[in-house]
Amino acid sequence: MSCKEALQTQAYLDGELKGAEAAAVERHLETCAECQALAADAADLSDALRNATHYRAPDPLRHRLKKELEREVRHSPARRFWQGAASGVGASALAAGFALFVLLPPSAATLSQSIVDAHSAALTGGKTIMVASSNHHTVKPWLAAHAGISPPVTDFADQGFTLTGGRTDEVAGSRAAVAVYAHGNHEVDLFAWPANGAQLPEAGIARGFRMAFWKSGDLNYAAVSDVDAVAFQKFVALVKAQRE
Amino acid sequence: MDDRRRRFEAQALPHLDAAYNLARWLSRSPVEADDIVQDAMLRAFRAFDGFRGGDIKAWLLTIVRNCWLSAGKATRRRGHTSLEDEELTAPESDPEATAIQSGAKRRLDAMIAQLPEEFREVLILREMEDMSYREIAEVTGAPIGTVMSRLARARATLRETARDCL
Numbered sequence: 001m002s003c004k005e006a007l008q009t010q011a012y013l014d015g016e017l018k019g020a021e022a023a024a025v026e027r028h029l030e031t032c033a034e035c036q037a038l039a040a041d042a043a044d045l046s047d048a049l050r051n052a053t054h055y056r057a058p059d060p061l062r063h064r065l066k067k068e069l070e071r072e073v074r075h076s077p078a079r080r081f082w083q084g085a086a087s088g089v090g091a092s093a094l095a096a097g098f099a100l101f102v103l104l105p106p107s108a109a110t111l112s113q114s115i116v117d118a119h120s121a122a123l124t125g126g127k128t129i130m131v132a133s134s135n136h137h138t139v140k141p142w143l144a145a146h147a148g149i150s151p152p153v154t155d156f157a158d159q160g161f162t163l164t165g166g167r168t169d170e171v172a173g174s175r176a177a178v179a180v181y182a183h184g185n186h187e188v189d190l191f192a193w194p195a196n197g198a199q200l201p202e203a204g205i206a207r208g209f210r211m212a213f214w215k216s217g218d219l220n221y222a223a224v225s226d227v228d229a230v231a232f233q234k235f236v237a238l239v240k241a242q243r244e
Numbered sequence: 245m246d247d248r249r250r251r252f253e254a255q256a257l258p259h260l261d262a263a264y265n266l267a268r269w270l271s272r273s274p275v276e277a278d279d280i281v282q283d284a285m286l287r288a289f290r291a292f293d294g295f296r297g298g299d300i301k302a303w304l305l306t307i308v309r310n311c312w313l314s315a316g317k318a319t320r321r322r323g324h325t326s327l328e329d330e331e332l333t334a335p336e337s338d339p340e341a342t343a344i345q346s347g348a349k350r351r352l353d354a355m356i357a358q359l360p361e362e363f364r365e366v367l368i369l370r371e372m373e374d375m376s377y378r379e380i381a382e383v384t385g386a387p388i389g390t391v392m393s394r395l396a397r398a399r400a401t402l403r404e405t406a407r408d409c410l
Contacts, residue, residue, distance in 0.1 A: 049371045057264035073246040120258040208301025228374035
């Protein structure tokens, strides 16, 4: 590569640039054939790499790790006290987490914490989906019946976000409906819960997950995922657009 | 369950696949990847009280990379050879129906595995783990400018190899 803007173009394609910097690259891309080729190649390469092996931790390793962690804490004085409180990573850890939240009025920080806890607890426990369906006519009524909340549910498969199902969850003590989407190997959770006047957090990253919050009608929404910034913004834009 | 362990499992275990994927691509060996990840997760757990918020995925992957580096040094001292590229030499025993597709996948995996380490790691972190430049800089301990140029080199190398191979 010989164009001196190539690294900047790459940064733009990787979703690293915003505002004026992004606009400058867009202007540059209109006239620079080399960077246009770079952009096309980068997209091809990203597509190709989706087919490369994404290794997953083998189950025996997972089990061994749990045992090792257990051994690590065996002599902890606090163990007996907590033993009765929670005995698994999935539902009971979630319950223990939320027991704390319901005592507090949900602040912006609590909401943000609560969303990441719920998302990662679901991922860890392998319980992200309670109703598996790519059909919004199935997911929407299921959520209405089980969460008592009926947010709009749309499949964005054509735009790269495939509806895979839904579940009920809790956000800072409120019952929430969650629509679950797949983007490549990544999961995107869309939470909806009744707006109760609590202040919503700013969009941001916590523990490796991106989050965005907004209110529409009488529902609060939160999107959470570990997809890249560009994909995440695209998803949020798609969801917001479906409501207009 | 112990509160610290509960918090650790809730925060760290969702990134176990990412930890394993990085260890597997760095070491190019399933046996070594297992050891590296187990070592890294236990080290992370012991150091968890010192983790003051921030990005836990980047924090964990930094520990994974450090464990890989120290495992590599130990292996070299003992004079062992790496188990790398085992899948490149594995006999083609796939059913005919999937042979073409899996053959292309294997070639792609082989091309990534053959990239020099410093290119391979930034490529995996960016393309598979969707990490930002800042996060990759944190994990690899390299300045952002270096991350950018390594990423560009990794992609250019892969494109050239792909043109020759695919």
